[in-house]
Amino acid sequence: MLAIGTLAKRTGTKVQTIRYYEQIGLLPEPGRTEGGQRRYGDTDLDRLAFIRHARQLGFTLEATRELLDLSDNPDRSCAEVDVIAHRQLKEVEVRISRLEALRKELKRMLRECSRDTVSDCRVLEVLRDHSACLANHDKGV
């Protein structure tokens, strides 16, 4: 049986985060020692590793919860899993294209800057005057 600190180290999680996951019902309440300290088994280790990996891949805790639920029912079709993963993929792709637009505009601003006084700064100029900006913020990209 593992103490919470050991579990934390093995999964690269902070102790508080583990207690937080328990609090929101993502991890089951573990057994306790006489003195009230949490003790974990291998099932908990696997479950927490799963959660951490899902988080590293950008899934929300809610999506992670759904994935865990599905993972607990091995006979069901994996279509639902794939829907969640696909949704996450779309999400990531939207964020990428948004960030690429920002990257482009930031680079342009910096390239065009005269590096003189603030009053001539192209960066501030663009910030003040949206029409000098090539990014389409309105369209969410």
Added chain:
Amino acid sequence: MLAIGTLAKRTGTKVQTIRYYEQIGLLPEPGRTEGGQRRYGDTDLDRLAFIRHARQLGFTLEATRELLDLSDNPDRSCAEVDVIAHRQLKEVEVRISRLEALRKELKRMLRECSRDTVSDCRVLEVLRDHSACLANHDKGV
């Protein structure tokens, strides 16, 4: 003079957000009517437009605050501005490369999935077993 709702519409900001910016000292306290309602001038309009544009380009409110301060001192060198913008560019680039790694791995997971039962689902398999994953989460990429 503009009421808060008009200012909100003109800048594409929610009314609550404007009050929030005032609360954190990003917008100055405006004049009020006899009855206590806020009234804004063109200076406020420009300042809020600047803030919104900086936000759309991904700058944090803290960075935006620094940019506003610099913008108020037209005689200073724009080097500081460029440092902030450059920092933001780096930030954006880090986020992009992280997201691209996720994108790649999500696509791979989905491509390899047999679309059968949950027990055979490649997506869940990868989530359960990090060694089946090609993304390097450890290195922050």
Added chain:
DNA sequence: GCTTGAACCTCTACCCACTGTAGCTTGTAA
């Protein structure tokens, strides 16, 4: 001038996904 109702006001709580702190108790190795 009066009525109506949209828009304003303050205050509080909530979102996500944690993280940090204070003040106390327990477990374990020397």
Added chain:
DNA sequence: TTACAAGCTACAGTGGGTAGAGGTTCAAGC
């Protein structure tokens, strides 16, 4: 036995807003 690392609970705070309750003010139409 003692020292102290590691555990415990409870609560506050992060960023960047957003939502709602419950009350007040403004302005247009009559």
